[in-house]
Amino acid sequence: MATATLTSVSDLSKDEILRYSRHLIMPEVGMDGQLKLKKAKVLCIGAGGLGSPLLLYLGAAGVGRLGIVDFDVVDFTNLQRQVIHGTADVGRSKLESAQATIREINPNVEIVGYDERLTSENALEIFRDFDIVVDGTDNFPTRYLVNDACVLLGKPNVYGSIFRFEGQASIFYAREGPCYRCLYPEPPPPGLVPSCAEGGVLGVLPGIVGCLQAMETIKLIIGQGQTLIGRLLVFDALGMKFRELKLRKDPDCPVCGAHPTITRLIE
Numbered sequence: 001m002a003t004a005t006l007t008s009v010s011d012l013s014k015d016e017i018l019r020y021s022r023h024l025i026m027p028e029v030g031m032d033g034q035l036k037l038k039k040a041k042v043l044c045i046g047a048g049g050l051g052s053p054l055l056l057y058l059g060a061a062g063v064g065r066l067g068i069v070d071f072d073v074v075d076f077t078n079l080q081r082q083v084i085h086g087t088a089d090v091g092r093s094k095l096e097s098a099q100a101t102i103r104e105i106n107p108n109v110e111i112v113g114y115d116e117r118l119t120s121e122n123a124l125e126i127f128r129d130f131d132i133v134v135d136g137t138d139n140f141p142t143r144y145l146v147n148d149a150c151v152l153l154g155k156p157n158v159y160g161s162i163f164r165f166e167g168q169a170s171i172f173y174a175r176e177g178p179c180y181r182c183l184y185p186e187p188p189p190p191g192l193v194p195s196c197a198e199g200g201v202l203g204v205l206p207g208i209v210g211c212l213q214a215m216e217t218i219k220l221i222i223g224q225g226q227t228l229i230g231r232l233l234v235f236d237a238l239g240m241k242f243r244e245l246k247l248r249k250d251p252d253c254p255v256c257g258a259h260p261t262i263t264r265l266i267e
Helices: 014-019 030-039 051-061 094-105 123-127 140-153 205-222
Strands: 002-005 041-045 065-069 110-114 132-135 157-163 166-172 231-236 241-246
Touching: 030 205, 041 051, 051 065, 051 094, 051 205, 065 094, 094 110, 123 140, 132 140, 132 205, 140 157, 157 205, 166 205, 205 231
Parallel strands: 041 065, 041 132, 065 110, 132 157
Antiparallel strands: 002 110, 157 166, 166 231, 231 241
16 A cells, blocks of 8 residues: 655745755756656665665655655665665564655655555556656566566666676666567576575675666656666676667567567566
């Protein structure tokens, strides 16, 4: 069930003008850009490693409505990388913990929480009221579900993934470029790709990739810069190198191609 903390969306208050003053003096943002941020509705799937920096920075930047989908609880093993939670939050709902932290950072943000697992039954209903969906998940079934729902609803999917010392980021937006299935048409067989719980992840890595996702989300909202639509950014932390791969839309893609075979959500 969704829970919300409500604020109004109008002109900036005196507090907000002071709070966002470093944005307002930038010509690429200014008052128009900050009002776009205030009116924006962004949904984050997961309040874990990627979701932590993402939610912290989008909240601090003044995104007006932040949606969070997460049904998990905070565990001691999360604290090495999920910086939106603290030691005192262990055993607490990640959704409640994340909401409390965001409110402390910026009480002007409306937070809509979904304390439930994302499924083919609820994804379209949850996604429908948001402008942008940001994928902070760590498993293939949910990634494909997020992608397919975004394609069906015509929404951009700000993607990030992490494993050990390597991270990836992109924006999959079928209206303007390829979707996730254009790159990976089908998920790998179960057990072929180890999870972070099995292979590990350097704690700071999701902070870097999550911040990249936050940056791309803000650029989409304010309409500035060159986004990662049609580009996959690969980060090697050990070598401290970024590589960019050009992505092309697959005309035979099963969900966004000329003759799609996936026309409804499947688990």
